[in-house]
Amino acid sequence: AQTVTQSQPEMSVQEAETVTLSCTYDTSENNYYLFWYKQPPSRQMILVIRQEAYKQQNATENRFSVNFQKAAKSFSLKISDSQLGDTAMYFCAFMNPMDSSYKLIFGSGTRLLVRP
Amino acid sequence: DSGVTQTPKHLITATGQRVTLRCSPRSGDLSVYWYQQSLDQGLQFLIHYYNGEERAKGNILERFSAQQFPDLHSELNLSSLELGDSALYFCASRHRDSPDEKLFFGSGTQLSVL
Numbered sequence: 001a002q003t004v005t006q007s008q009p010e011m012s013v014q015e016a017e018t019v020t021l022s023c024t025y026d027t028s029e030n031n032y033y034l035f036w037y038k039q040p041p042s043r044q045m046i047l048v049i050r051q052e053a054y055k056q057q058n059a060t061e062n063r064f065s066v067n068f069q070k071a072a073k074s075f076s077l078k079i080s081d082s083q084l085g086d087t088a089m090y091f092c093a094f095m096n097p098m099d100s101s102y103k104l105i106f107g108s109g110t111r112l113l114v115r116p
Numbered sequence: 117d118s119g120v121t122q123t124p125k126h127l128i129t130a131t132g133q134r135v136t137l138r139c140s141p142r143s144g145d146l147s148v149y150w151y152q153q154s155l156d157q158g159l160q161f162l163i164h165y166y167n168g169e170e171r172a173k174g175n176i177l178e179r180f181s182a183q184q185f186p187d188l189h190s191e192l193n194l195s196s197l198e199l200g201d202s203a204l205y206f207c208a209s210r211h212r213d214s215p216d217e218k219l220f221f222g223s224g225t226q227l228s229v230l
Contacts, residue, residue, distance in 0.1 A: 004158075033215055043204060044118070045159075045221035091158055097215040101172035103149060104219065106158040 002027045004094050006107035013082045014115050021077045021110045022069075023092030030044070030054075032096050034075045035104065039089040047088070051075065079112075087114045119143070122207050130230055134195040137225045141188055141209030147171075148190040149219070151184055151206040155160035159206060166213055167191055197229045 003026045013019035027033070036048040041108055051059045051068050058066050063083075065074045089111050092103040121143035129135055141148050147168045151159040161174035165184035176182075179197075184190040194201060204224045210217040 006158075043224050043226075045206065045208075047218065064171075080202065095215060099172075100213065101164045102147075102213055102215055102217075103161050103164055103172060103174070103211075104159075108158040 002029075002032075002094050002096060002105050004092050004105055006092055006110050006112045008114070009108075012113045012115060013079075014100045015082055015083055015084060017083035018078060018080045019082055019112065021079075021090050021092075021112065023075045023077070023107055025073050025075065025092070025094050027073070027094065027096065029096050029098060031098075032094060034066075035093040035095070036064070036066070036075075036077045037093060037106075038086075039091065039109075040085075047089075048070070049077065076095045082114045084114050084116060086112060088112060118220040118222065120145075120204070120207060120209050120222035121222050122205075122225050125223065125227060126226045126228075128228045128230065131195060131197055131199060133197050133229075134193065135197065135227065137192040137194070137205050137207075137227070139190045139192070139205045139207030139209075139222060141207070142211075142220055143178070143221070145209035145211050146188065147189070147206045147213050147217075148184055150192050151208065153204040153224070154200075154208060155203070162192070173215070194227070199229050202227055202229045 034051045038046045092107040122142040150162040162176045164172040182192045208221045
């Protein structure tokens with residue numbers, strides 16, 4: 001069974017600085033999808049970024065980028081120029097396309113606080 | 117607004133009771149997922165329905181059941197409630213079962229069992 005581990009329960013960063021959130025996963029599959037979701041205090045789950053394992057290039061979305069290390073089964077999220085609105089829980093998630101349900105498996109989350 | 121509607125937003129009940137959580141997926145979305153998020157935890161997959169049929173089950177308790185109706189809305193029934201069932205319950209939908217289809221989440225139902 002696939003598992004997703006986020007080893008940093010909480011992190012803090014100064015506004016305008018850069019922060020990296022860690023995520024590791026365990027799978028025997030060669031092709032899969034990885035995601036980062038943001039959950040602000042409103043509790044809404046917001047997709048931040050998505051990576052397909054067969055793509056070598058790391059995904060980027062504006063100030064958000066990932067460092068995908070397939071061999072190490074690592075998928076970290078880098079937030080550049082942190083803003084107060086980035087304060088939220090961040091969840092890493094895994095999807096196995098061989099699973100006909102295409103369900104997401106989530107890590108336990110990292111709470112990020114951006115300090116003014 | 118994701119287009120996925122969950123009602124009620126908040127629910128307070130007592131141990132031993134039964135509640136029903138409702139989810140209306142985005143218009144035309146055939147696939148509905150239910151997740152449970154306990155305090156400061158990640159989302160745990162409960163169950164998945166596609167076009168009215170159960171597709172997959174996660175660690176869903178026998179006291180919990182769900183269904184998806186012909187109009188594609190879904191209900192999650194929780195019975196014999198215990199204190200530990202207090203959690204945020206999310207519904208999510210996607211148009212069809214494909215890894216390339218984006219998953220849209222509702223804003224959740226916060227269940228408090230007292």
